Amino acid sequence: MPDVAISTRGLRKTYRTRRGRKVVAVQGLDLEVPTGGVHGFLGPNGSGKTTSIRMLLGLVRSDAGTMTVFGKTVPAQLPEVVGRIGAIVESPKFFPAFTGRKNLELLAEAIGAPRTRVGEVLEQTSLGERGNDRFRSYSLGMKQRLAIAATLLKEPDLLIFDEPTNGLDPAGIREIRETMRGLGDQGKTVLVSSHILAEVEQVADTVSIIGHGRLLASGTVAEVIGGSTAPTVKVAVGNHEAATRILTAAGMTVRADGNYLLVEGAPDPADVTRRLAHQELYVSELVPVRADLESVFLELTEGEGL
Numbered sequence: 001m002p003d004v005a006i007s008t009r010g011l012r013k014t015y016r017t018r019r020g021r022k023v024v025a026v027q028g029l030d031l032e033v034p035t036g037g038v039h040g041f042l043g044p045n046g047s048g049k050t051t052s053i054r055m056l057l058g059l060v061r062s063d064a065g066t067m068t069v070f071g072k073t074v075p076a077q078l079p080e081v082v083g084r085i086g087a088i089v090e091s092p093k094f095f096p097a098f099t100g101r102k103n104l105e106l107l108a109e110a111i112g113a114p115r116t117r118v119g120e121v122l123e124q125t126s127l128g129e130r131g132n133d134r135f136r137s138y139s140l141g142m143k144q145r146l147a148i149a150a151t152l153l154k155e156p157d158l159l160i161f162d163e164p165t166n167g168l169d170p171a172g173i174r175e176i177r178e179t180m181r182g183l184g185d186q187g188k189t190v191l192v193s194s195h196i197l198a199e200v201e202q203v204a205d206t207v208s209i210i211g212h213g214r215l216l217a218s219g220t221v222a223e224v225i226g227g228s229t230a231p232t233v234k235v236a237v238g239n240h241e242a243a244t245r246i247l248t249a250a251g252m253t254v255r256a257d258g259n260y261l262l263v264e265g266a267p268d269p270a271d272v273t274r275r276l277a278h279q280e281l282y283v284s285e286l287v288p289v290r291a292d293l294e295s296v297f298l299e300l301t302e303g304e305g306l
């Protein structure tokens, strides 16, 4: 199996609205999704995530660029790999009056998957206990997990989920997150798009951040966080004005944050305490601020007018 599950180079798509206006949805996207694990495909609303996914699935035609899935050129060789891809791009239709299990049994029959898969996929999505309840009694989170269970029927190697937690409450979001994590741990490749960074940060092994249809950053979560933001410490000290003057003179960047000062660019947090103590300003609290994807994302997209 190639170690790259998905690759795109210079992918472009321009839509034409009914009034003839051009909308560039994807403009030269280079995406690389490694095989195995969860890959977060992140970007603000309208940044081109759905369009890119739809092009990969052969649902929208690209204007330029190349795409491969498991080494096969898309869309030309898509039929050769489509059996290995499971995707939820919009909410699938289930029969409300039938149980989750019955719905999956009907689907399994339709796609020629063995009936024994139904019990397995219900377990995989933690729906085992509720499989015999009617679909209409399910919470939104359970409905979404049933949709995931449906994509698992044919045992795909690659799962593509477009904003799977949209509209879910925190418990529902956690359930989906755990399901995705479980699939990644089994060696499946999960591509999950989202505009909510915090949600993906906890589950993704690697991420790609896009803005205006172009790649802004990619790598492991740690690489993306570590590579972009300067270490920051949050400092509580009596005299903000004097402290700001001293630290700024030492080449650090200081911003007020309520009762605290946010100090960027200190070679070592101890340096902040030492410099201030030297001038008889004593720090009562000093906390390193952990960068997260959200702050990296804001930093990357700030200059993009997103």
Ligand SMILES: Nc1ncnc2c1ncn2[C@@H]1O[C@H](COP(=O)(O)OP(=O)(O)OP(=O)(O)O)[C@@H](O)[C@H]1O
Residues within 6 Å of the ligand: 015, 016, 017, 023, 024, 025, 026, 043, 044, 045, 046, 047, 048, 049, 050, 051, 052, 195
């Ligand atoms: N069928 C279409 N016709 C015209 N413009 C479109 C069409 N589909 C998408 N667009 C535009 O293309 C751009 C990218 O949209 P896309 O849905 O791919 O982004 P997204 O990142 O998935 O956003 P969201 O998170 O809101 O779904 C947007 O400006 C959108 O308005």
